[in-house]
Amino acid sequence: MSKKELRRGLAWSFVRALIGCYPHLAVAGFHRYSTYRSAAVAALTTNTAFGLMRIAVLFSVLGSRQQVAGYDAASIASYVWLGQGLLGVVILWGGHELADRVRSGDVAVDLARPWNLQFALLAEDYGRAGFAMLIRFVPPMLIGGMLFDLRWPQQEHTWALFALSIVLAVAMSFAIRFLLSLSAFWLLDARGVTAMYGLLGGIFSGLTVPLAFFPDWAYDALWWTPFPSLLQNTIDVFVERGSPLPLLAHQALWTVGLLVIGQLALRAAERKLVVQGG
């Protein structure tokens, strides 16, 4: 073997060691969720029905006006169907498996593995999100596109930015849920905080009404929280509402920040470690 080959071989094994088991876990995450196809179809049906209701409400708000808070009819239609589609990808409600595992003590198994628990679960969540894109995001967008005039990206690079924004939103949703789940190490049960998060998340992420409909002070205040980055920012990137850079920067900063806090919390939890149950 020549020196060059050897160096390349070493570099390759270094990369492999660095990425480790995580790509495999992402594939497994995809596969795990694909086994629940009928559940996904049921959720899709509900999403679509709620989409039709929400669009009716928002159109009546719009009334005879050309636009409200910068949203015209096409933007509102896009907003609603993107929201319905992304809901299952980003996950605003549920997805607290880890909290249950902490509560039951099954987390002992997760901690007895040579991996970084946060990276491992994030990888699995990306796999899940990938499956959700196919079955929860694409169909409502197609249905919405057939029934309504949607606003599609005018510039080609918006599609790439939109994809990046989804990648960030999924990581952010995961980072928040990871932190909430870890709170079970101290609270012994995270159901209170996850329920509260479900309530706030729906409103403050911009799922119920666009955040631009909020009074200015509320809109400004929300900008200091991670909530807009869960959903609203991704939608706004798609409908090209202003420059995408602040939207993506907000997402990136909050995502990285929350993931780092998650790592620190994980270390603290490991030190504390009251693994419950026999």
Next chain:
Amino acid sequence: MSALIVADRLRRSFHISHRAGFLRRRRTEVVAVDAVSFTVQRGEAVGYVGPNGAGKSTTIKMLTGILTPSSGGATVCGLDPAKDRRALAARIGVVFGQRSQLWWDLPLSESFELLRSIFRVPKDSYQERLDECVELLELTPFLATPVRQLSLGQRMRGEVTAALLHDPELLVLDEPTIGLDLESKERLRAFLADLNQRGTTLLLTTHDLDDIERLCGRLMVIDHGRVLADGPLAELRAEVVTERTLVVDLTEPHPPLTGLPGVREVRTELDGLRQHLVFGRSDTTAAALISALVDRVAVHDVSVAEPEIEELIRRLYKRTTVPDAMTDL
């Protein structure tokens, strides 16, 4: 032989807070494991037994690094479990009888593949061990079945395989046979015994004396967080259980079968249809007693009742507290 596990005055206490009036809470300390010390040599098979709440699982958690000791320390495979949990995880296998390390929604074989990635096991050595487990534990019929659809016995065989794929030096099993039927228990025990024969060190907690009997050369008894006894099972039993009981079912009622050599006490049931013959372990053997019996009466069935694990522990416990009792006198 070299030491694989060294536990040095391992202690773990938990704080539990109680309500003590309106808004007031009182914290009490509960000691789960109290200054436990022991050494396990490479290649040994050790049974770690005790009643519920004795501190078995807490000790296991400290040895595997998922619980930090309140004081004292341990060395496992030359590592400090609390500090090097991840490095240690790659060198030991852990089976929790009541928890699963498999992916619930995925086929069993896919869980194995994932574990291969997580533990970074080279392809050929992985394949070799997997093939062996598949053959010995007869996994083929359900390798493609999602784990949630497996029976408990099938799942446990999967769990044990999952714990062995990275060729651990030490296999820790926490209640591996809990809830299994007799056949599944026996199959698992035979596999584990063979594994130990070939050099893997075993440490298992159990409620089931048969697990110990079949698998473990050595027994450690723990209760209330302290090691009550540590030694070969036969020795411990001989030491604390000096009597055994032969239970005889006769074909027809019979007066108490007194006068048999070595029998210290006779109890009868069902008008003498069933008789319990208590004999000294050192005075006679069950075989000698049975042959003496068949000369006298028509015997339908016999069985030897060994003391249950709880009974053994009770006696061991009594033994260790005897000196205190004597000073009181």
